[in-house]
Amino acid sequence: MLHKSLEKSGAGFALPRQATLGSCPVERDLGVRTSPRAGRSLYTHHSDDREGMKVGLKVGQRLKSMVCSTEIMVITAPDGEIQLTCGGAQMTDGEGNGEGDSVHPDHASGSTIGKRYVSKVGDLEILCVKPGEGSLAVGDVALNLKDAKKLPKTD
Amino acid sequence: MMLLEMAASGYADRAAFIDAEAGTSITYQQLFGAAGVAAKAVQLSGASRLAMLDVSSLATPIGLFASGWAGVPYVPLNYRLTDEEIAGLLGRIKPVKLVTEPHRMPEFESATDVIAQTRNDFLESARSGGDVADPWSMDPEETAVLLFTSGTTGAPKAAVLRHKHLVSYILGSVEFMSAEEDDAALVCVPPYHVAGIAAMLSSVYAGRRVVQLANFTAPSWIELARTEKITTAFVVPTMLVRIIDALEGEAPLPHLQSLAYGGGRMPLSIIKRAMELMPDTDFSNAYGLTETSSTITVLGPEEHRAAVDSTEAEVQRRLVSVGVALPGIEVEIRDEAGRLLQAGERGEIYVRGEQVSGEYEGRGSVIDDDGWFPTRDAGFLDPEGYLFLDGRADDVIVRGGENFSPGEIEDVLLEHDAVADVAVAGVASEQWGEVVIAAVVLQGEATVEELQVWVKDHLRSSRVPERIQFWDELPYTETGKLLRRVVKARFL
Numbered sequence A: 001m002l003h004k005s006l007e008k009s010g011a012g013f014a015l016p017r018q019a020t021l022g023s024c025p026v027e028r029d030l031g032v033r034t035s036p037r038a039g040r041s042l043y044t045h046h047s048d049d050r051e052g053m054k055v056g057l058k059v060g061q062r063l064k065s066m067v068c069s070t071e072i073m074v075i076t077a078p079d080g081e082i083q084l085t086c087g088g089a090q091m092t093d094g095e096g097n098g099e100g101d102s103v104h105p106d107h108a109s110g111s112t113i114g115k116r117y118v119s120k121v122g123d124l125e126i127l128c129v130k131p132g133e134g135s136l137a138v139g140d141v142a143l144n145l146k147d148a149k150k151l152p153k154t155d
Numbered sequence B: 001m002m003l004l005e006m007a008a009s010g011y012a013d014r015a016a017f018i019d020a021e022a023g024t025s026i027t028y029q030q031l032f033g034a035a036g037v038a039a040k041a042v043q044l045s046g047a048s049r050l051a052m053l054d055v056s057s058l059a060t061p062i063g064l065f066a067s068g069w070a071g072v073p074y075v076p077l078n079y080r081l082t083d084e085e086i087a088g089l090l091g092r093i094k095p096v097k098l099v100t101e102p103h104r105m106p107e108f109e110s111a112t113d114v115i116a117q118t119r120n121d122f123l124e125s126a127r128s129g130g131d132v133a134d135p136w137s138m139d140p141e142e143t144a145v146l147l148f149t150s151g152t153t154g155a156p157k158a159a160v161l162r163h164k165h166l167v168s169y170i171l172g173s174v175e176f177m178s179a180e181e182d183d184a185a186l187v188c189v190p191p192y193h194v195a196g197i198a199a200m201l202s203s204v205y206a207g208r209r210v211v212q213l214a215n216f217t218a219p220s221w222i223e224l225a226r227t228e229k230i231t232t233a234f235v236v237p238t239m240l241v242r243i244i245d246a247l248e249g250e251a252p253l254p255h256l257q258s259l260a261y262g263g264g265r266m267p268l269s270i271i272k273r274a275m276e277l278m279p280d281t282d283f284s285n286a287y288g289l290t291e292t293s294s295t296i297t298v299l300g301p302e303e304h305r306a307a308v309d310s311t312e313a314e315v316q317r318r319l320v321s322v323g324v325a326l327p328g329i330e331v332e333i334r335d336e337a338g339r340l341l342q343a344g345e346r347g348e349i350y351v352r353g354e355q356v357s358g359e360y361e362g363r364g365s366v367i368d369d370d371g372w373f374p375t376r377d378a379g380f381l382d383p384e385g386y387l388f389l390d391g392r393a394d395d396v397i398v399r400g401g402e403n404f405s406p407g408e409i410e411d412v413l414l415e416h417d418a419v420a421d422v423a424v425a426g427v428a429s430e431q432w433g434e435v436v437i438a439a440v441v442l443q444g445e446a447t448v449e450e451l452q453v454w455v456k457d458h459l460r461s462s463r464v465p466e467r468i469q470f471w472d473e474l475p476y477t478e479t480g481k482l483l484r485r486v487v488k489a490r491f492l
Helices: B002-010 B028-045 B059-070 B083-092 B102-108 B119-126 B163-173 B194-206 B218-227 B237-247 B268-277 B301-309 B313-320 B406-414 B448-458 B484-489
Strands: A062-064 A071-076 A084-086 A116-118 A125-130 A136-138 B015-019 B024-027 B049-053 B074-076 B096-100 B114-118 B143-149 B157-162 B184-187 B209-212 B232-235 B258-261 B282-289 B294-299 B330-334 B347-352 B373-381 B387-392 B397-399 B402-404 B419-429 B433-442 B467-470
Touching (some): B002 B028, B002 B163, B015 B028, B015 B059, B024 B028, B028 B119, B049 B059, B059 B074, B059 B119, B096 B119, B102 B114, B114 B119, B143 B163, B143 B194, B163 B294, B184 B194, B184 B218, B194 B209, B194 B282, B194 B294, B218 B237, B232 B237, B237 B258, B237 B268, B268 B282, B268 B313, B282 B301, B301 B313, B387 B406, B406 B419, B406 B433, B419 B484, B448 B467
Parallel strands (some): B049 B074, B049 B096, B074 B143, B096 B114, B184 B209, B184 B232, B232 B258, B258 B282
Antiparallel strands (some): A062 A071, A084 A136, B015 B024, B143 B157, B282 B294, B330 B347, B347 B373, B373 B387, B397 B402, B419 B433
């Protein structure tokens, strides 16, 4: 039985040379939304409301799924802002929602604990720290499972 | 704590740690629970740090994770220090909860701000299944570990390692749950050695059982390697010397897939002999510092074998290198002025990477504006990026206006058949500024003159040790570091 851990919002690894682009906390103030569907809460899930905000990610940032129990940590973050989703819904750095609405069938292949997921060009790498039914994607494009490379034994 | 939480989730009932001397063990799930209970006790005590002054035991990993959970730094202390030195260190980290051996308890009975507990009491209450502490903070900037580094002058500095450094190091070098069910790591370095901490964390994340040997002797190490079917281990070079000595003529260790070493210079003859005695074992040389969360460069098993099998001097030489930088790590060599040097040029080793801390408590960071950390180690890179060590930058000998390192003279002397080990240093001289001296451990017959001629023939006359003494052994720390200043002192 594992202990639920609280998350400090906005916590992330701040590297001296890493540019932090954009702010990460998901805004509930609808006025900040860039989506054309202004007026709809991000946390209302409709089958066609899969658009969310594009945000900048920080290395070390922890994010939670809004529709399943998946939790991730950002290992490599791309420049610029992207829309990171799990189970088809925007991920949040606030309280997750494991009991939320169902995972979108197009994004339901699951996330496995300890596995790394990467974008095609490799500018985004995610570590799954808690498993769940939803699978990870940037916009509509699913992330790929990274090959577990042979790392040199050091200890 | 994230690493342990994932482990407890992924493989809860696997054995995590085994204390070979005490005959006790703990699973990942139990370790998680014990860490939570111990964390609560730490928080209730009001301590600002959790210090451990003891040999390895199950309390070691419990203490490491409990402090992370409680949000206070973990401070393993060197139990070989004098009482006075220990008191001095404790004074710097008060109010502190201290877990220690029973015989030390009277010392702390009346100590203010040192809440002392014996290791067994700590273990018993942690494993008793009480309330766990509140959820841990996820702040990667929090200090995870404070490690006092032995300074040659002045008080020891407390190297600061934050959670972000350790997690970065682990995630950069270990895949989650990558260990096989039968894998087992033997940890015999003291708990205050950064390599021991790194080994615990990487084993937890890989799901590899750790067998702890609290008090190293070669026979008990070998015995344990056999009975526990150890598949991987880390030793310092002085330990490997004793292990291969004890293994001569004995049956091999068929389960030992990999043996990593580091923490000090590995003599060429020793590593060659080790590879001959254990041909099926993969050897790795890991170079790193406390301040860099341990390993930053590795000479891997393929490179060991390539060096031994090669006929090219350039490749053969790599057997005494410490390999190439780990992914995510950059290494540079610079001169005293900070100017970047080319391959083959000797200077100070600088390193940059996410796992590098370079910060000391109360002194800030020594990292420069571009993120580079000066290691104070001397060395050079070969054209392929292999790093060769050359002692500490401070050990440079300045004789008659020439600067050179003890390392090149030591390397040359080690090539002499009769020399088993050697330490070279500079001592003050009116005429020259400094002159070269050497302490030699023999494994055959040689005279002072013979060795002096040897150095003159292989290097040049300015490098010849003016005085040579023959000793039974050289002074090393428990972490495998040569105590050059002790050598120097005996020549005065």
